[in-house]
Amino acid sequence: MRSYHLSHSGAGLAGLTVRTHDAPVPGPGQALVAVRATSLSHRELLVLEGSYVLPVKPDVVPVSDGAGEVVALGPGVEGPAVGDRVMATLFGVEHLAQRGGSLDGMLTELAVVDADSLVPVPAHLSYEEAATLPCVAVTAWNALTGDAAGVRPGDTVVVQGSGGVSLFALGFAKALGARVIATTGGPGKAVRLRGLGADEVIDYRATPDWAAEVRRLTSGRGADRVVDVAGILHDSVRAVALAGTIACVGFVGRTAEPLDPRALFASGATVRAVAVGSRAQFTAMNEVIAEHGLRPVIDRVFPFEDAPGAYAYYAGGTSFGKVVIQGAGSPAGIG
Known part of the structure; x- marks a missing residue:
């Protein structure tokens, strides 16, 4: 072998x-x-x-x-x-x-x-x-469901970019009944994200202040949950609703601005670090994948x-x- x-x-x-x-x-x-x-x-x-x-x-x-x-x-x-x-x-x-x-x-x-x-x-x-599935899909599932609140039908979820975690989070969030706002860096990927079910797509190259655009698209309320894969917590705090949840999944951006603790305190948001998930979460995720016929x-x-x-x-x-x-x-x- x-x-x-x-x-x-x-x-x-x-x-x-x-x-x-x-x-x-x-x-x-x-x-x-x-x-x-x-x-x-x-x-x-x-x-x-x-x-x-x-x-x-x-x-x-x-x-x-x-x-x-x-x-x-x-x-x-x-x-x-x-x-x-x-x-x-x-x-x-x-x-x-x-x-x-x-x-x-x-x-x-x-x-x-x-x-x-x-x-x-x-x-x-x-x-x-x-x-x-074992790494990024379980991570995405944990980011959406691994806390007490979890994603509920009618929630607004923000996913960042078109990496593995974000694409799985998009599919899972839609299966859970959420509205999904995706960010991306170009019109070509924006078309593909809409094709995968994103309700709104923000091109952060054309609209650098994507957090303000999330607020505009939610009538000023902000998103119930942000799946932050880039380590841009400063902007995620600005995009999240009062007492919302930020799932901190990674730091692929590596150019993050410092997080202002005053802004975090004012948001009332929960920031939760997510590192993959348990076997039980893996099994629960697979049940949803099978029920909805989801494909990576x-x-x-x-x-x-x-x-x-x-x-x-x-x-x-x-x-x-x-x-x-x-x-x-x-x-x-x-x-």
């Missing part, structure tokens, strides 16, 4: 190599999964450049997100069966153990995974689609042999939706 390895966090693409190994054998409580597809998220770029916030072991098999088929079980496994189509949660059963970081990830032909970490693939999804947005699929090309393409920042790496020898489009 073949696996990709990253020599160390911060090694960049030059540190990504493929090796051949003997097939692993699952131990007690473990399952052996033939990985049919993996997907990239911003997390993988952070690991590659050495700025990921959690530990990354040397020589790690990278990539947290993957889907595949159970091909063998270790002793004492209850639940998954050989032949099941499954995804692995990003976090393992131990506290803060994460795939593609302190644990080996999914960019491999065969992965040994704790059986308790496996979640069934929704029946209507292909392996390529399912591989997009995939920009491009690369072969296993060109995983470095997938990384380079994703890092270029031009993708709309997820970048997927197909498993070696994997049949396409199973669903």
